[in-house]
Amino acid sequence: MPNFRPFVSSASVDVPVLPVRFAVRFVIRVLLTSLDAGVIAMFGVTLYRVSADHPLWMVGLSLLFTVMFGSLLRVWTLTLRGRSR
Numbered sequence: 001m002p003n004f005r006p007f008v009s010s011a012s013v014d015v016p017v018l019p020v021r022f023a024v025r026f027v028i029r030v031l032l033t034s035l036d037a038g039v040i041a042m043f044g045v046t047l048y049r050v051s052a053d054h055p056l057w058m059v060g061l062s063l064l065f066t067v068m069f070g071s072l073l074r075v076w077t078l079t080l081r082g083r084s085r
Contacts, residue, residue: 025079032075036068 051057 022079022083025082029075029079033072036072039068040065 047061051061
């Protein structure tokens with residue numbers, strides 16, 4: 001009986017992400033999150049007071065914060081998903 005070596009495609013082999021690479025990504029995400037939190041803490045109340053009587057400005061401000069939180073969610077999910085690769 002012939003001796004065949006098993007064939008494994010390169011797509012099915014899991015290659016771990018370097019720990020240093022993950023750590024750098026994690027630190028960058030923490031900095032982005034703290035920067036966004038600082039912006040909200042410093043300017044959120046003022047922006048709300050200015051736009052409270054202007055419905056169109058309030059919609060724009062709401063969209064701005066929604067996009068900001070959405071981008072944070074995306075970078076965190078990409079970072080944490082990349083850890084398992």
